[in-house]
Amino acid sequence: MYLHEHDAKELLARYGVPVPAGCIVGMDAALPEVLPSAGPWVVKGQISAGGRGKAGIIKKVATREELDAGVRSILGRVVKGRCVERVRVEACVESSAELYIGLLLDAEAGGVRVIVSLRGGMEIEEVPATEIRSEVVRLDTIAIADCVVRLAMGYAPAAAQALREAGAQLANAFVAAELRLIEINPLFLRADGSWVAGDAKVVADEGALERQPALRTLVEAQAAHYVESAVKLEHGFDYVVVDPVGEIGLLTTGAGLSMMLIDELRANNLKPYNFLDVRTGGFRGDPTRLVNVLKWISAGPKVRIVLVNIFAGITDLGEFSRLLVEAMGRVPGFKLPVVARLAGNGLAAAREVFAGAGIALYTDLDEAVAEVRRRLEVA
Amino acid sequence: MLPRIDGSTKVIVTGITGRAGRQHSRIMREYGTNIVGGVSPKAEVREVDGVPVFVNAVEAVRATGAVACVALVGAMQLLDAVKDAVAAGIKLLVTPTEGMPVHDAVEALELTRAAGVLWIGASTPGMAVPGAAKLGFLPHDSLLPGPLGLMSKSGTLSYEAGYRLAQAGIGQSVWVGVGGDPVKGTRYAELVPFYAQDERTEGLLIIGEIGGHEEEDFARVLIEQRFNKPVFALIAGRSAPEGVTMGHAGALVHGNHGSFEAKRAALTAAGVTVFASLGELVAGVRARL
Numbered sequence: 001m002y003l004h005e006h007d008a009k010e011l012l013a014r015y016g017v018p019v020p021a022g023c024i025v026g027m028d029a030a031l032p033e034v035l036p037s038a039g040p041w042v043v044k045g046q047i048s049a050g051g052r053g054k055a056g057i058i059k060k061v062a063t064r065e066e067l068d069a070g071v072r073s074i075l076g077r078v079v080k081g082r083c084v085e086r087v088r089v090e091a092c093v094e095s096s097a098e099l100y101i102g103l104l105l106d107a108e109a110g111g112v113r114v115i116v117s118l119r120g121g122m123e124i125e126e127v128p129a130t131e132i133r134s135e136v137v138r139l140d141t142i143a144i145a146d147c148v149v150r151l152a153m154g155y156a157p158a159a160a161q162a163l164r165e166a167g168a169q170l171a172n173a174f175v176a177a178e179l180r181l182i183e184i185n186p187l188f189l190r191a192d193g194s195w196v197a198g199d200a201k202v203v204a205d206e207g208a209l210e211r212q213p214a215l216r217t218l219v220e221a222q223a224a225h226y227v228e229s230a231v232k233l234e235h236g237f238d239y240v241v242v243d244p245v246g247e248i249g250l251l252t253t254g255a256g257l258s259m260m261l262i263d264e265l266r267a268n269n270l271k272p273y274n275f276l277d278v279r280t281g282g283f284r285g286d287p288t289r290l291v292n293v294l295k296w297i298s299a300g301p302k303v304r305i306v307l308v309n310i311f312a313g314i315t316d317l318g319e320f321s322r323l324l325v326e327a328m329g330r331v332p333g334f335k336l337p338v339v340a341r342l343a344g345n346g347l348a349a350a351r352e353v354f355a356g357a358g359i360a361l362y363t364d365l366d367e368a369v370a371e372v373r374r375r376l377e378v379a
Numbered sequence: 380m381l382p383r384i385d386g387s388t389k390v391i392v393t394g395i396t397g398r399a400g401r402q403h404s405r406i407m408r409e410y411g412t413n414i415v416g417g418v419s420p421k422a423e424v425r426e427v428d429g430v431p432v433f434v435n436a437v438e439a440v441r442a443t444g445a446v447a448c449v450a451l452v453g454a455m456q457l458l459d460a461v462k463d464a465v466a467a468g469i470k471l472l473v474t475p476t477e478g479m480p481v482h483d484a485v486e487a488l489e490l491t492r493a494a495g496v497l498w499i500g501a502s503t504p505g506m507a508v509p510g511a512a513k514l515g516f517l518p519h520d521s522l523l524p525g526p527l528g529l530m531s532k533s534g535t536l537s538y539e540a541g542y543r544l545a546q547a548g549i550g551q552s553v554w555v556g557v558g559g560d561p562v563k564g565t566r567y568a569e570l571v572p573f574y575a576q577d578e579r580t581e582g583l584l585i586i587g588e589i590g591g592h593e594e595e596d597f598a599r600v601l602i603e604q605r606f607n608k609p610v611f612a613l614i615a616g617r618s619a620p621e622g623v624t625m626g627h628a629g630a631l632v633h634g635n636h637g638s639f640e641a642k643r644a645a646l647t648a649a650g651v652t653v654f655a656s657l658g659e660l661v662a663g664v665r666a667r668l
Contacts, residue, residue, distance in 0.1 A: 002622040002631070048622035081620045105481060107562045107591055107629075110488035139485045178482045180561065207454060207628055208480040228623055238626040242619070255559060255626025256533020256588050259615035264656050266618045275619070277626035281399075311538050312518075343542065344520060365539070366658060 001204045001229045002048035006088040007218055008202035012182070014214070015173040017166065018196045022090035029071050037091035039063065043070040045077060045084040046225070050123075050201065055079040060092060081243070085225065093196055098186035099159055100124060101166050103144060103174050105181065109136045112174065114147045116163050118155060120186035120198075144171035162187065162195035177215065178208040209233055235292060238277040241300070246273030248372060249297030249336065251290070251308040251324075253280045253315075261309055261365075270373060273300045280315040283323060290327035298334055306336050307372050309365060312344030321350035325357045337375060341368035381497060381553070381573045382446065382470050385511040386411045391439045391469075393418040393450040393460045395427050400451040403516060404430065407449070410519060412512040415443040418463070436460075436467035447471040449505065449514050454478040457501060461487040465494045472564070473514045474500035481628065484562040491564055498564025502627060503556035504534035517554060518542075525550020526581035526668055528574040528608075530567050532559045532593070532627065536615055537586045543661050549668060552579035559627030561590070567597035575606055582609040582668050584660075585651075589616035590630040590637040598649035609667045610651045613660050614642050 003011065009019040021036035024046075035041070045057030052058050057077055061070045067089065077084045100120035106113040115134045119127045133151040137143040148167025152160040170182050181203040188198045206229055209216045216233065223230035231239045238255065242262060248270060252258040255277045265272045274297060278289055297303055310320060321342070328334050341362045342350050354361045362368040382388075390407075394400040395417025405428060408414050416439040417432040425432050433439035436448060448469040450460040457479045464472045472491065479487075479501040491498040499506055505515010510524035516534070521541035529551045531537035537556060544550075553574075557565050567585055574580050583606075587594045594614065601610060616625055616632075617639035624631045632638050643653050652667070654660040 001624065050621075080622070082622075105485065105562060107593070108566065108596060110485055110492065110562060138489075139482060175482075178480060180481055203631070205481045205628070206624060207478040208482065210455065211480070238624075240620070240623050240625065254533065254535020254538075255630060256531070256536030256586065256615045257539055258535075259533075259588060259619060259625055259630070260536050260539075260613070260657065262619070263615060263617050267655065275625055311535055311542070344518065 001206050001226065003202045003204060004046040004048060004225060005044060005200055006046055006086070007222065008200040009197065011177065011202060011214070012170070012173055012197065012200055015176070016169045017173070019200070020090045020093050020196055020198070022088045024086055024088055025071055026086050027075055029075055031067070031071065031089065036089060039067070040092040041067055042090045042092055043067065043074055044088045044090060045074045045079065046086045046088060047079055047082045047084055049080045049082065052079070057084055093188045093198060094190065095188035096191045097159060097189040098198070099163060099189055100127070100185045101148070101163055101170065101187055102183040102185070103170055103181070106136050111136045112139050112144055114144060114151060116148060116151045118159060124185065139175065141171045141175045144174065158193045159189060161193065162189050166195070178205050178212060179203065180205055206232055235289065236282055237279045237289060238275070239293065239296065240275040241273065242275050243271055243273060244300070245271070245302045246300060247271045247302050247304050247376060249273050249300060249303045249306040250276050251278065251293060251297070251306055252276050253278050253310055257309070257311060265369065268369070270369070270376070273297065273303050280310060280312070280320055285319070287323040287327040287330065290324055291330045294327055294331045294334055298331060298336060303336065305372055305375055306338045307368065308338060308340035308342070309368070310342050310344070312342065312346070315344065316346040317342050317344055318346035318349030318353065321353040325353055328357070339368055339371050339375070341365045381570065384447070384471070384508050384514070386413055388447055388512060389413055389415045389443055389445040390447045390449060390514060391416040391418060391436060391443065391445040393436060393448060393464065394452040395419060395430065395432060396421055396424045397451060401427055403451060404428065407513055410513050412514065415445050436463040436469065440467040440469065445469070447514060448473070450474045450476070452476060454480065458483040458487055461490060461498070465490050465496055469496060472496055472498045473503070473505045474498070475503055475505055475515050476500070477502045479560060481560070481562050484560060488562060488564060499555060500558045500564055502560040502563070503558030504537070506553070506555045508553055509551050515556065517556070521545060522554070523550030525552065526579065527551050527664065528577065528580040528583040529554040529586070530570060531556050531586035532588050532629065533586055533615065536613070540584070540586055540613060540657060540660060543657060544664060547661050547665055549664060552577060559588070559629050561629040566593050568593070568600040571597070571600045571604055571606055574608070575604065580608065582611065582664070584611045584613070584664065587612060587614045587642060588627065588630050589614070589619055589625070589632050589639055589642070590627070592637065594642040595645040598645040598651065601649045601651070611660065611664055612646050612651050612653045613657070614639055614653065
């Protein structure tokens with residue numbers, strides 16, 4: 001779960017990390033009566049992706065008029081397939097240097113990779129390797145903080161001090177909030193030796209939400225901005241709109257197979273609307289998940305057809321098909337055509353159920369996709 | 380290294396009294412897996428379908444001599460199940476559970492590595508030696524004894540690929556679902572030496588997806604170890620949006636990190652044939668094996 005910068009900063013501030021004064025502005029573009037500073041400001045579009053500066057959704061503004069205009073020009077922009085629905089307005093920071101500090105879980109080593117550099121402000125991949133100091137340590141608050149102290153040795157005193165302070169605070173946050181990644185880039189160092197987190201990138205662990213009340217509350221309160229995490233938390237499965245103007249609603253199970261189907265549809269100039277790993281194993285005889293999914297898919301403005309793809313390892317397809325037909329009946333006004341591809345246990349029973357409901361059934365995925373194409377072309 | 384698994388390998392199931400534990404123990408036994416015991420802290424249940432149930436893995440191993448363990452417990456109980464299996468001296472541990480907290484996975488990895496336990500998972504359908512035994516959920520329709528080593532991050536995509544390959548007459552030597560979590564017990568690269576020396580294996584297929592750099596690490600190890608059997612790859616998620624976790628916790632692209640193109644480039648440079656679709660995969664593998 002990739003946090004918006006605003007939420008990342010609020011989280012880190014709780015662990016003592018200094019951040020510039022800032023406020024959040026929603027789609028109504030209404031600025032608060034009391035602004036974070038007298039100006040100048042930075043207006044920063046909030047999306048769960050990097051490269052925001054290059055995409056033009058971060059702007060420096062000096063006057064109140066520029067601020068209003070900047071906020072309005074960034075809100076509603078679509079970057080990397082995501083609509084900017086809120087901006088953070090932040091006090092501009094005067095700095096004498098821009099540093100970098102990052103902590104990320106190193107999956108191969110099974111520890112935390114600690115990275116520091118005096119060359120912050122750019123993508124860490126673009127910083128020459130000789131300008132980066134990095135080490136992997138145990139996932140442990142003291143081990144991480146000590147590592148930052150070691151890595152910062154030999155840096156100018158003010159830079160080393162700032163990194164040490166940041167290291168201790170970030171180590172606490174990383175372990176206590178069970179994070180997968182924290183990156184402060186740039187870390188603004190001021191002439192007086194004080195410092196502040198210019199940007200903050202935090203990736204949290206969806207699997208830990210159950211025992212991380214602060215993050216859980218964030219997802220629930222900001223469900224509109226963390227749609228996928230909120231769905232997973234509330235409903236127990238994964239659903240992602242991959243193309244708001246997609247034409248094919250997908251009713252699929254399995255992350256890898258669903259991703260692959262989207263890739264193949266797109267490669268064949270078809271437009272899938274969503275990714276779905278509905279986890280048929282979690283139905284337990286209840287069609288609620290399917291009712292929800294069919295409602296969400298029907299809400300897609302351009303969706304014209306539903307493609308079902310279930311490769312049943314263990315799932316009984318007879319039961320699945322009955323639940324699907326029941327779910328279709330429970331969605332008011334549902335009349336999208338449905339093309340299904342099923343393989344596995346209970347196929348014969350499913351064939352009977354689908355025949356009664358007028359659902360085209362295939363056992364070969366390529367044939368089912370060809371039928372979807374044919375229907376889209378005819379319509 | 381992967382210990383030899385066949386129908387005589389003694390296996391225990393942690394969580395055997397649960398819904399999934401009971402169901403999959405039965406299905407695994409039908410396939411030929413030698414399940415000699417179960418583990419459940421509930422003292423009142425001491426037997427499931429004729430399999431004796433013990434209060435912990437230590438007791439189960441002491442009584443049965445089991446060397447392998449399949450843990451079918453909830454995500455929040457999984458770390459405890461790993462600790463129990465490690466304490467019992469299990470050599471091979473398979474954990475299908477989805478949604479294990481990542482920091483728990485780091486601790487489990489430290490423990491299993493220190494103890495020399497081969498841990499497969501989490502978030503995996505498990506593994507199988509087709510025709511002999513399976514540890515986990517792999518569907519029987521997709522399993523066929525044959526020459527292709529198979530490793531996969533994704534369950535369903537591997538079921539589909541395995542099924543289509545089996546329909547085309549190409550079966551598997553040893554199938555390992557490495558799983559879709561970012562931090563996990565076994566990664567592709569670690570099994571390269573196993574597949575290199577395994578006589579049954581004539582070619583190797585990895586089914587990967589966006590996120591992390593496991594495919595890149597695998598490519599590097601193929602070159603370092605001069606792996607000389609044909610290697611194929613299918614990578615899902617090339618059109619996935621950035622910053623969103625696509626079902627698997629590991630399937631997350633941010634910036635260039637974990638992108639499809641980075642993986643394809645690294646694999647191609649290591650001599651791996653990378654396919655863009657399931658149809659091409661079947662035709663391509665059949666042409667080479």
